[in-house]
Amino acid sequence: MEAMIWEKLSIVYYEIIAFTGGNKIWILYPLSIFLILLLAPKKMKAFYGAITVLEGITIINPIVISILVNSFGFSTRYHRFFWMIISYIAVAYASVLVMDRVNSKVIRGVIVLAVVLAVVRLGVPVYFAPESGKPFVPRENTQMTKNANIELYPILHMDEKQSPKVVGDLYWSMDYRMYDASVRTFYERTIFEKAVKNDYMSFMKKDYCSDEEKVIYAVHFYLDFSVDVELFKSAVDSQDVDFILSTADELNEYLASCGYEYVGMSEQYTIWKVK
Amino acid sequence: MLHFVYYTIIAILYLLVFYLMGSILGEKYHMDRIGLVVCYGFLVYFSLFQVVALPMKLYRAKLSTLSISWGIIVIALCIFSVVKSKKNLLKHNSNFTEYIKNEWLILATAIVVIGLCAINTNHISLWDAAHYIGISSSSVFSNTLEGVSVYTGAVAEPYHYYILNTDELQSAVVCQIFHLPSLVERKWSFTIAMATVFELAIYECMSSLCKEKPGLRQIGFFIANLVLMYSSIGVSDYFAYRTYEGKAIVSYMYMLAVFYFGLLLYESKTDAWLGMSLCSLSGIAFTNSALFILPAFELIILTPIGLYKLFKCEWRTVLCFICPVLISGLWLILYEVI
Numbered sequence: 170m171e172a173m174i175w176e177k178l179s180i181v182y183y184e185i186i187a188f189t190g191g192n193k194i195w196i197l198y199p200l201s202i203f204l205i206l207l208l209a210p211k212k213m214k215a216f217y218g219a220i221t222v223l224e225g226i227t228i229i230n231p232i233v234i235s236i237l238v239n240s241f242g243f244s245t246r247y248h249r250f251f252w253m254i255i256s257y258i259a260v261a262y263a264s265v266l267v268m269d270r271v272n273s274k275v276i277r278g279v280i281v282l283a284v285v286l287a288v289v290r291l292g293v294p295v296y297f298a299p300e301s302g303k304p305f306v307p308r309e310n311t312q313m314t315k316n317a318n319i320e321l322y323p324i325l326h327m328d329e330k331q332s333p334k335v336v337g338d339l340y341w342s343m344d345y346r347m348y349d350a351s352v353r354t355f356y357e358r359t360i361f362e363k364a365v366k367n368d369y370m371s372f373m374k375k376d377y378c379s380d381e382e383k384v385i386y387a388v389h390f391y392l393d394f395s396v397d398v399e400l401f402k403s404a405v406d407s408q409d410v411d412f413i414l415s416t417a418d419e420l421n422e423y424l425a426s427c428g429y430e431y432v433g434m435s436e437q438y439t440i441w442k443v444k
Numbered sequence: 445m446l447h448f449v450y451y452t453i454i455a456i457l458y459l460l461v462f463y464l465m466g467s468i469l470g471e472k473y474h475m476d477r478i479g480l481v482v483c484y485g486f487l488v489y490f491s492l493f494q495v496v497a498l499p500m501k502l503y504r505a506k507l508s509t510l511s512i513s514w515g516i517i518v519i520a521l522c523i524f525s526v527v528k529s530k531k532n533l534l535k536h537n538s539n540f541t542e543y544i545k546n547e548w549l550i551l552a553t554a555i556v557v558i559g560l561c562a563i564n565t566n567h568i569s570l571w572d573a574a575h576y577i578g579i580s581s582s583s584v585f586s587n588t589l590e591g592v593s594v595y596t597g598a599v600a601e602p603y604h605y606y607i608l609n610t611d612e613l614q615s616a617v618v619c620q621i622f623h624l625p626s627l628v629e630r631k632w633s634f635t636i637a638m639a640t641v642f643e644l645a646i647y648e649c650m651s652s653l654c655k656e657k658p659g660l661r662q663i664g665f666f667i668a669n670l671v672l673m674y675s676s677i678g679v680s681d682y683f684a685y686r687t688y689e690g691k692a693i694v695s696y697m698y699m700l701a702v703f704y705f706g707l708l709l710y711e712s713k714t715d716a717w718l719g720m721s722l723c724s725l726s727g728i729a730f731t732n733s734a735l736f737i738l739p740a741f742e743l744i745i746l747t748p749i750g751l752y753k754l755f756k757c758e759w760r761t762v763l764c765f766i767c768p769v770l771i772s773g774l775w776l777i778l779y780e781v782i
Contacts, residue, residue: 188677194675195675219749220744251678252694252695253740258649258650258653260667261667264664288671289670296564301676306564308565308631311628313627340570350585357593
């Protein structure tokens with residue numbers, strides 16, 4: 170029984186850690202709720218009291234979490250219920266309530282300073298915090314995309330074809346098509362994910378895609394250069410490909426041996442024109 | 445540089461449309477407060493768009509059909525709003541300069557926060573960004589309503605899992621009408637508009653909590669933003685890095701909106717039930733998470749006060765309180781049926 174209780178409580182703990190990322194600023198939230206319940210007017214005490222109790226018996230209740238995670242498949246999404254915890258308003262309101270109790274401007278200033286120091290010392294900033302692994306990336310240009318994509322555009326549209334088709338990895342195509350949706354790309358998400366999860370031989374044995382698509386995967390994704398050049402060229406023609414992007418020197422040599430034309434470079438990609 | 449002036453004008457246009465749409469509602473709802481007018485306007489705008497766009501998406505209409513229809517509706521409503529609320533519009537305009545002088549800390553904080561959101565282009569998750577922005581850019585290029593694959597550009601059916609979501613189509617409509625690139629519309633114009641609406645919602649929250657104490661309101665607003673910007677991960681990350689994404693909008697904007705309308709209800713402003721209902725009606729436009737998060741939060745807020753009103757036999761008020769949850773329930777049923 171005791172082990173079951175600890176197991177359930179640990180689920181709550183891990184969900185909270187997943188949501189907060191272990192950010193110590195969240196210590197201020199229960200403290201703020203305490204101050205609000207102590208100092209706020211009656212209606213606000215009722216409001217915050219009701220929300221806190223109901224959130225406590227629902228979203229932070231280990232039994233509820235177990236049911237939702239195990240029975241309703243909320244495993245990766247459960248922590249979204251914590252969006253209901255409006256911590257920044259609670260901390261601000263608690264600070265204001267404490268300040269409202271004193272008349273002296275000096276003491277109010279000290280309280281503000283204490284709150285600011287607590288927030289800055291305990292919290293991790295969303296921007297400009299190298300430890301968070303999320304760099305602040307200012308815009309490079311007026312198109313809000315990478316300069317490399319803008320450089321690539323005239324190359325891919327050199328023949329003035331309305332929708333050229335490109336073989337470039339899925340991460341490139343996701344990024345590029347936000348900027349230029351006129352370009353069609355080869356890698357489709359579900360099949361690409363299968364290729365990522367399977368080794369070469371397993372992928373080739375299964376029916377995830379057509380034989381021609383498999384040939385292109387073999388050379389471009391799995392970098393198998395033993396594939397017959399004519400077979401590869403035939404597969405590329407059948408898929409109506411106009412350009413191929415390469416990141417590997419051996420792939421560049423292979424594409425050159427196919428007779429494709431080198432037309433330029435962009436960031437880490439070498440661009441080959443098929444037709 | 446001129447392009448960026450144009451893109452910023454679109455952001456201001458968003459806010460103006462939200463303001464005019466919010467003004468259509470009677471004063472008993474928005475209490476003649478600019479922030480609340482804009483917040484209501486945002487909810488009205490997306491509620492109406494959801495109602496207009498979803499049938500067109502299900503029946504595979506063209507994007508141009510939706511754009512023309514939506515353009516006519518918005519223009520008509522804005523003209524109606526100007527005619528109906530002329531006096532109030534003039535009153536808000538004349539208060540504005542005094543507001544800038546007295547609320548400098550709020551303005552400075554908001555400008556810094558909005559500016560950081562707009563300048564940053566790191567969207568953290570390429571998969572999600574490719575989905576949200578890709579749907580818009582693909583729809584504009586093909587003149588369809590999600591009729592091509594976001595990843596390959598090949599003709600495709602709309603992805604059934606996201607069938608009820610229409611926010612990306614709203615972006616496509618704006619991009620088509622104003623000839624904007626989707627990346628710019630999302631990451632600049634709409635980001636500025638959303639960040640501004642969110643800051644206005646925080647302002648209105650602090651105004652309600654601080655009552656007639658503008659000094660405390662300013663400090664409360666500043667502290668709220670400071671805590672938000674130091675709570676790396678979770679809702680803060682969504683707001684800071686993915687301001688325009690549907691999932692993010694529900695996490696920061698809708699949660700705060702439901703919280704704020706709940707606060708008004710507990711202050712005996714029972715007409716705030718309309719705000720909650722609009723949250724339920726429009727939230728699904730942004731993400732499927734709205735199907736469970738919004739009704740859950742609404743129930744947490746409405747149950748105690750609803751039971752109290754039931755005890756006092758205020759039946760009409762109780763019926764009004766049921767509306768938001770009922771709307772969410774209807775969306776859930778529709779999602780299962782489609």
